[in-house]
Amino acid sequence: xxxxxxxxxxxxxxxxxxxxxxxxxxxxxxxxxxxxxxxxxxxxxxxxxxxxxxxxxxxxxxxxxxxxxxxxxxxxxxxxxxxxxxxxxxxxxxxxxxxxxxxxxxxxxxxxxxxxxxxxxxxxxxxxxxxxxxxxxxxxxxxxxxxxxxxxxxxxxxxxxxxxxxxxxxxxxxxxxxxxxxxxxxxxxxxxxxxxxxxxxxxxxxxxxxxxxxxxxxxxxxxxxxxxxxxxxxxxxxxxxxxxxxxxxxxxxxxxxxxxxxxxxxxxxxxxxxxxxxxxxxxxxxxxxxxxxxxxxxxxxxxxxxxxxxxxxxxxxxxxxxxxxxxxxxxxxxxxxxxxxxxxxxxxxxxxxxxxxxxxxxxxxxxxxxxxxxxxxxxxxxxxxxxxxxxxxxxxxxxxxxxxxxxxxxxxxxxxxxxxxxxxxxxxxxxxxxxxxxxxxxxxxxxxxxxxxxxxxxxxxxxxxxxxxxxxxxxxxxxxxxx
Amino acid sequence: xxxxxxxxxxxxxxxxxxxxxxxxxxxxxxxxxxxxxxxxxxxxxxxxxxxxxxxxxxxxxxxxxxxxxxxxxxxxxxxxxxxxxxxxxxxxxxxxxxxxxxxxxxxxxxxxxxxxxxxxxxxxxxxxxxxxxxxxxxxxxxxxxxxxxxxxxxxxxxxxxxxxxxxxxxxxxxxxxxxxxxxxxxxxxxxxxxxxxxxxxxxxxxxxxxxxxxxxxxxxxxxxxxxxxxxxxxxxxxxxxxxxxxxxxxxxxxxxxxxxxxxxxxxxxxxxxxxxxxxxxxxxxxxxxxxxxxxxxxxxxxxxxxxxxxxxxxxxxxxxxxxxxxxxxxxxxxxxxxxxxxxxxxxxxxxxxxxxxxxxxxxxxxxxxxxxxxxxxxxxxxxxxxxxxxxxxxxxxxxxxxxxxxxxxxxxxxxxxxxxxxxxxxxxxxxxxxxxxxxxxxxxxxxxxxxxxxxxxxxxxxxxxxxxxxxxxxxxxxxxxxx
Numbered sequence: 001x002x003x004x005x006x007x008x009x010x011x012x013x014x015x016x017x018x019x020x021x022x023x024x025x026x027x028x029x030x031x032x033x034x035x036x037x038x039x040x041x042x043x044x045x046x047x048x049x050x051x052x053x054x055x056x057x058x059x060x061x062x063x064x065x066x067x068x069x070x071x072x073x074x075x076x077x078x079x080x081x082x083x084x085x086x087x088x089x090x091x092x093x094x095x096x097x098x099x100x101x102x103x104x105x106x107x108x109x110x111x112x113x114x115x116x117x118x119x120x121x122x123x124x125x126x127x128x129x130x131x132x133x134x135x136x137x138x139x140x141x142x143x144x145x146x147x148x149x150x151x152x153x154x155x156x157x158x159x160x161x162x163x164x165x166x167x168x169x170x171x172x173x174x175x176x177x178x179x180x181x182x183x184x185x186x187x188x189x190x191x192x193x194x195x196x197x198x199x200x201x202x203x204x205x206x207x208x209x210x211x212x213x214x215x216x217x218x219x220x221x222x223x224x225x226x227x228x229x230x231x232x233x234x235x236x237x238x239x240x241x242x243x244x245x246x247x248x249x250x251x252x253x254x255x256x257x258x259x260x261x262x263x264x265x266x267x268x269x270x271x272x273x274x275x276x277x278x279x280x281x282x283x284x285x286x287x288x289x290x291x292x293x294x295x296x297x298x299x300x301x302x303x304x305x306x307x308x309x310x311x312x313x314x315x316x317x318x319x320x321x322x323x324x325x326x327x328x329x330x331x332x333x334x335x336x337x338x339x340x341x342x343x344x345x346x347x348x349x350x351x352x353x354x355x356x357x358x359x360x361x362x363x364x365x366x367x368x369x370x371x372x373x374x375x376x377x378x379x380x381x382x383x384x385x386x387x388x389x390x391x392x393x394x395x396x397x398x399x400x401x402x403x404x405x406x407x408x409x410x411x412x413x414x415x416x417x418x419x420x421x422x423x424x425x426x427x428x429x430x431x432x433x434x435x436x437x438x439x440x441x442x443x444x445x446x447x448x449x450x451x452x453x454x455x456x457x458x459x460x461x462x463x464x465x466x467x468x469x470x471x472x473x474x475x476x477x478x479x480x481x482x483x
Numbered sequence: 484x485x486x487x488x489x490x491x492x493x494x495x496x497x498x499x500x501x502x503x504x505x506x507x508x509x510x511x512x513x514x515x516x517x518x519x520x521x522x523x524x525x526x527x528x529x530x531x532x533x534x535x536x537x538x539x540x541x542x543x544x545x546x547x548x549x550x551x552x553x554x555x556x557x558x559x560x561x562x563x564x565x566x567x568x569x570x571x572x573x574x575x576x577x578x579x580x581x582x583x584x585x586x587x588x589x590x591x592x593x594x595x596x597x598x599x600x601x602x603x604x605x606x607x608x609x610x611x612x613x614x615x616x617x618x619x620x621x622x623x624x625x626x627x628x629x630x631x632x633x634x635x636x637x638x639x640x641x642x643x644x645x646x647x648x649x650x651x652x653x654x655x656x657x658x659x660x661x662x663x664x665x666x667x668x669x670x671x672x673x674x675x676x677x678x679x680x681x682x683x684x685x686x687x688x689x690x691x692x693x694x695x696x697x698x699x700x701x702x703x704x705x706x707x708x709x710x711x712x713x714x715x716x717x718x719x720x721x722x723x724x725x726x727x728x729x730x731x732x733x734x735x736x737x738x739x740x741x742x743x744x745x746x747x748x749x750x751x752x753x754x755x756x757x758x759x760x761x762x763x764x765x766x767x768x769x770x771x772x773x774x775x776x777x778x779x780x781x782x783x784x785x786x787x788x789x790x791x792x793x794x795x796x797x798x799x800x801x802x803x804x805x806x807x808x809x810x811x812x813x814x815x816x817x818x819x820x821x822x823x824x825x826x827x828x829x830x831x832x833x834x835x836x837x838x839x840x841x842x843x844x845x846x847x848x849x850x851x852x853x854x855x856x857x858x859x860x861x862x863x864x865x866x867x868x869x870x871x872x873x874x875x876x877x878x879x880x881x882x883x884x885x886x887x888x889x890x891x892x893x894x895x896x897x898x899x900x901x902x903x904x905x906x907x908x909x910x911x912x913x914x915x916x917x918x919x920x921x922x923x924x925x926x927x928x929x930x931x932x933x934x935x936x937x938x939x940x941x942x943x944x945x946x947x948x949x950x951x952x953x954x955x956x957x958x959x960x961x962x963x964x965x966x
Contacts, residue, residue, distance in 0.1 A: 004749055263749055266748055412865040
């Protein structure tokens, strides 16, 4: 989902009354970022509070390459990483993940081995259908075991876009919340729905209801579901005791537009890029009785902050034996403070850009290669800014491209290198960058090796279902990350 | 000002609390248009309720050329046109224009000859400073007479952007409203401020207050002024008896970005073009006690509707002896109805595009010429859609380019000519176009002839001020309209 996909963020069809209400009753973040322009690394960052380059969710197979966890990936979340649910457990929380995990699908990466108590969802994206020979269909798990596979037991109609998955995820969420309320136990629910990820889907009751087509139908269903979850919290009388945050893991995938791609509002490019369209996200905090209604914050926020903020809410300290990139947003949310902190825009192993205040310095620019672009792979459809949306990797480390995101949110007008404003801002940002790089201990890259043998051939539980498939011989290779 | 310039429309800095409040208390129009992608013709359309091609505010000097009223223009609003204030007068209204008139500056075009009772402002844009030899500085009028000139008596500091004009216009508005309230007389106030038109300006107290730079400072001052006007109406106890509408006369002039150009949100291109960025406008209706708070409308609206709606509010009928293009929006505003009507996108003498429902058909495409573009004149900076933002005038009258503005608000993905959806929508829209063209009686074009002799050399009142200048010999020429 992109920054421009919600009514509260200016989407012209205004079809998200529930999320807009959530914003009106809570706090809207206008300068909130994800940790990576791609899904898996962002989610790893959200749950560890650490940049992907630290927690291992990146690749060194190429320079500045976007990598994730397809089903032939060998790596996943290392045991050495401490995940939010592992920590919350110590404070008595029951933790559930509903939806996409995406932090590795081999046994050692299972979410219930990393702090979650319950799981309903899948380890990888809902791509397919596959033939179960070349590659298996993606499994859907309940807790430790697979209970079926997408396209086989959990239908997704690629032609009509119909799938009832969001309804299943919603019901799981409502049931979990009811159960926790009944038992008076605190809970952490990671509701990781994926209806707006291509192949985009919506339930029958939402198909055709949006001005925006199938993508809008999916957004409407998510919006409706969020409304039902918030109402449920209120009806159970626990809304004033439950902190809710809504955000996304990367900008809208413009490459899937118009049928399956969303909107990044006035920002440049989309998913896969380190321009604003790739990493600035819709974000809303809601906690009636605590967060003043109708608040709007310009705090530079990041999904990693949800790690630190959640710990703070639970009365826990973040781990002191490692670098945590997230910050505690409670002073921002509850007292309206602004905390000075930079945003780092990584693409794989390269720090592409840094934002401090309203200034953003690009040390590298790249959209994608000419070769890919000539094949129609376009992360910036209809947009082209000379010297900025480059199709070769352009190094600007000696003289970064500097933008003022207040005057120029669309990153179209680099400041003059000769200006005093440029000198002052770049000096400041380059200091932050040096500090960051000097102390950086990169994690072991997890997204380098791919192997057909590790795919979801025989997940736990496959025997009961008669759905075990035969894995091919192991043949580890460097994963290919074209962009 | 552009669609994306207000917080309520998603502007990322959220610096328009007063206009956002106006929207929250009133009705926000998301699909509201101006009648032309340029100022003078839009304003003529607003006040006559008629398309520029009918009221004469267009040129036949070239095909599809944008024309306006610079100070060497010979034409202006014809006496045969009936303006809103002329009609309101019959219902006892006192009519005042504050700010830019732009409907011609020669004596016969004076606003007080066309229904206004009072005027404080200027006949042309605040361009300059001029040398008073080649061309005179633009006069500022109070009612019938000039009381000074821009840059001489009404300062605009082009370097800092400082000018207190909006404050003058605000005070005029407050005083006029107070006077009308005291005398218990109904009034029509046309508050035609121009701070966001290049050269953009703001008062000292607003300079440097916006994240967005000088343009944002100007928007903030306008926002603050609107807030003061609405508060004034409330304090005088006449807010429930006063209908207020806020909109703009063309999309943000992206050519003036980043220092002096605004935002058209997610839409394509800007001022001067018939893409959405050039003609879709922010629009808010406010009338406490009558308009339900927080309303949002997808009614296809147009500035010309303000003519018909205002007459309706005053209990008057629109003239029956001529074609009126505006519609009465009261059923939309008060009862939430949706009225089926097309939007016509003209550029000079050519109907470039037509919108009906969510479909928009382009019969001609043009941004500007290659020649201008190569000189850096760019109405679509950072944007380029092959076959759409063309630099030659491209005719599509036999096979219009069709966009679905719900799925594709950015006009990037023309529908396939072969699709059933295309056939159905184009058949419908082409029917509307034929109907429109068949009944069209173009007005005498007013924007064809330019003459240095008609410039503001010696406006009425210049003698008292010692500011009469000698006009050169008359030398009428075809005006040059490059785009």
